[in-house]
Amino acid sequence: MKVQVVIEKNIDGTYTEIIKNQFKNVGFFGNGTTVEEAMNDLRLSESEAREFDPNLPVLEYEVAV
Numbered sequence: 023m024k025v026q027v028v029i030e031k032n033i034d035g036t037y038t039e040i041i042k043n044q045f046k047n048v049g050f051f052g053n054g055t056t057v058e059e060a061m062n063d064l065r066l067s068e069s070e071a072r073e074f075d076p077n078l079p080v081l082e083y084e085v086a087v
Contacts, residue, residue: 024081025081025082027083027086038051042086067082
């Protein structure tokens, strides 16, 4: 399932990545000092979300423009 990711640059220079799609039982996002670090954190959050909802579809990230 393709999901759109919004990348935000915070005031302190860090990045937050949030998926636009919403899921019924879980939510997740990523933070980091770089866009790549935030994406890795987002993937880790997705992995942790699967512990709560094993039926979460396989996600393919697409950066929202």
